[in-house]
Amino acid sequence: MRVFVVHYSEIALKGKNRSLFEKKLIENIKRKIDAKIRRESGRIIIEDDNAEISESLKKIPGIKYFALAEVADLDIEEIKEKALSLVSGGTFKIETKRSNKKFPLTSIDINRIVGEYILNKKNIKVNLKNPETTVFIEICDKQCYLYTEKIYGVGGLPCGVSGKVITLLSGKKSALASFLMMKRGAEVVAVNFSKTNDVVSYAKKLSEHHKIKLYIIPKIVSREEMIRIANEIAKKENAKGIVVGDVIPESGDIESLSKLYSLSELPVFTPVICFDKIEYPVEIFEREPVSQTKIIEFNN
Amino acid sequence: MRVFVVHYSEIALKGKNRSLFEKKLIENIKRKIDAKIRRESGRIIIEDDNAEISESLKKIPGIKYFALAEVADLDIEEIKEKALSLVSGGTFKIETKRSNKKFPLTSIDINRIVGEYILNKKNIKVNLKNPETTVFIEICDKQCYLYTEKIYGVGGLPCGVSGKVITLLSGKKSALASFLMMKRGAEVVAVNFSKTNDVVSYAKKLSEHHKIKLYIIPKIVSREEMIRIANEIAKKENAKGIVVGDVIPESGDIESLSKLYSLSELPVFTPVICFDKIEYPVEIFEREPVSQTKIIEFNN
Structure with missing residues (x-):
């Protein structure tokens, strides 16, 4: 054998x-x-x-x-x-x-x-x-x-050795941010506020690398509210940081992002904030194909 | 002509x-x-x-x-x-x-x-x-x-269109973080706490892309103290965020970085936190060659 x-x-x-x-x-x-x-x-x-x-x-x-x-x-x-x-x-x-x-x-x-x-x-x-x-x-x-x-393989560190974070998962950029944090050893708990098929498919993709938990908040809220809820979930999950997929300038300028992040009790990590579609391997995540995700309905 | x-x-x-x-x-x-x-x-x-x-x-x-x-x-x-x-x-x-x-x-x-x-x-x-x-x-x-x-050219956005940040400049990773923020349109004010030749040369390199101001604090302080001083300078400069060159796990795990950033009044931006020497173009900054830097001695 x-x-x-x-x-x-x-x-x-x-x-x-x-x-x-x-x-x-x-x-x-x-x-x-x-x-x-x-x-x-x-x-x-x-x-x-x-x-x-x-x-x-x-x-x-x-x-x-x-x-x-x-x-x-x-x-x-x-x-x-x-x-x-x-x-x-x-x-x-x-x-x-x-x-x-x-x-x-x-x-x-x-x-x-x-x-x-x-x-x-x-x-x-x-x-x-x-x-x-x-x-x-x-x-x-x-x-x-x-x-x-x-x-x-994908390299990086085993999920869990660096600590736990809450990621705001909404689309490709935030999925990439989550994936990069996973590769740096983070245990990822994702939160979504819209429940599109897209998000479920991204969560599935992420779960191929390591199990992730996905909280789905079945209502549309403001970005400020998202930060607040993410902090609540962080407390519950004993996570130490919030991760966002924000990119300048698509997600806002420094002042508007700064205002938003100021509302967070936990620090906000910004792994893709300087990513440039033209120059950075945004498709690094796309290379990776899928499995089972634990989905929890979270009623705020 | x-x-x-x-x-x-x-x-x-x-x-x-x-x-x-x-x-x-x-x-x-x-x-x-x-x-x-x-x-x-x-x-x-x-x-x-x-x-x-x-x-x-x-x-x-x-x-x-x-x-x-x-x-x-x-x-x-x-x-x-x-x-x-x-x-x-x-x-x-x-x-x-x-x-x-x-x-x-x-x-x-x-x-x-x-x-x-x-x-x-x-x-x-x-x-x-x-x-x-x-x-x-x-x-x-x-x-x-x-x-x-x-x-x-280097692409990106013109410095100044996205707002102003304070970057903690100490070596290659923080220089890269500063450069990436510049390319996303940030006006950069750098702060250093050791005054090595390295830092001056990085500041010179950055200034080839756009003028930067460099504060040199001529004494060694803790990382916590660095964050505090960076926030003081941010107030004076009317900057809206602090930028660090921290990378997981070299700079710490999520919990230790989270604790450190929690001491900051302004949000801490982490553009290179998930960078991996093997996979990411860390040498992107190395490609760029140098000019004049405005150096201010800052006595805390």
Whole structure:
């Protein structure tokens, strides 16, 4: 059986944050994937090779890249055979990461030994600069993992490590703001004041990355009132900030936004305030496809 | 003599904003360039062909693109001759914008008439898809402008149209936050609490785009104290918001940032809070090169 080997971004891996980060990421993966999951040598190993897992992993914040890997014992003979089975034709190279420093061979040794073995067995050439196949070999504490394809995820931090926010969700810009906050590790509770299909579909999209709660206030209120209600919900949810999708000048100038935010007890975070359709990757969110959302009717 | 024809972004050109936008942009250009400047048919015309002007125009927020253009009277014979002089060899096409609807020929007419004239005079071919030279012809109210090269500026809005903010300037991220706010039309007053050479050089870079005022507080204070002092300066400067370069998680988590911003009377804008070194164009500011900064020693 093959396993999924998951690598996370190194951004928050300093000191005591590391273990919080790893624990939270495993918790978030377990929410989406029903399989045996464990840590090994700074990676997360998912003991399952169901292809659907790949689709989920692509969307979970905190995952930098992952791979569906062959497993070998910490034995160079077995590693050689497994590596050989991964190369079919064309050019290749071996790229070893030895996280387990007790393993008796260095990464350079392993590259050389495995490379020579494959060269002797197959009519194939080494190309270090631009190979058709790269065999990645990861020597971890318990086992060795081998794969040829890295699949990149959305990156960022696991949802929940940075705290909780209330986002005013109304359309594309606020959905993007919510998504960016999720990728910075925020747990997101969304509030909407109109209940259009659009909003439900954005909430669904967001929930593909991490579960979100959506409060729907079934009446039209002023922007000032929205800020007030968002603060009420924040108290209830123990959230520490309000997030808006406001953009200058479409949402107003500095003075009008400043007046509006002044009504908030909690600080208002403005992650997309300087976004410019022309220059910024607003479509970053569009790339991400959908699942189940918890919808609560909130009567104010 | 040739002139510079300046095109601005269309983002804020709806309704009453348009004239404010244009007035401010002309005012900002006049600060950097000593030449006769006027509006014509939704463009700004600078009656000077000094190459140095180009370097300044590239950096002024609100300018989408500009060109050093030949001037012709609103006379098709003169337009034909001027267009001919702009094409040397290879393939070409003509692209006409007729902003002056009183001109008797349509854009398509002009493309055809001028194109045929050049074909008869020179051994050269038309290529509509991928020409080596494109002759842009702009039929404006008073004159016609012809050029072959569009030079792109930083885009955005003219500084000053959106209001005034205080930015806490300490390094690259806060400089980027300041720059992005400038591009959204903010007048920026920067405050620094350490007076490193770095900060002065960032302030100089920013001032290439638009003049900024820099307050230097010659003592080290806590972040809480920084927020308090920034608010004091905001009152004095009649600014409507505080801008920070905080990024999650490097600058703290949501709760700690929320606590910090709660100390501010004015809302705190966070344009780079979700920026991720890997994915976002943090080097967007780095592209921009420098001038004079007004430095005020502020003794708290």
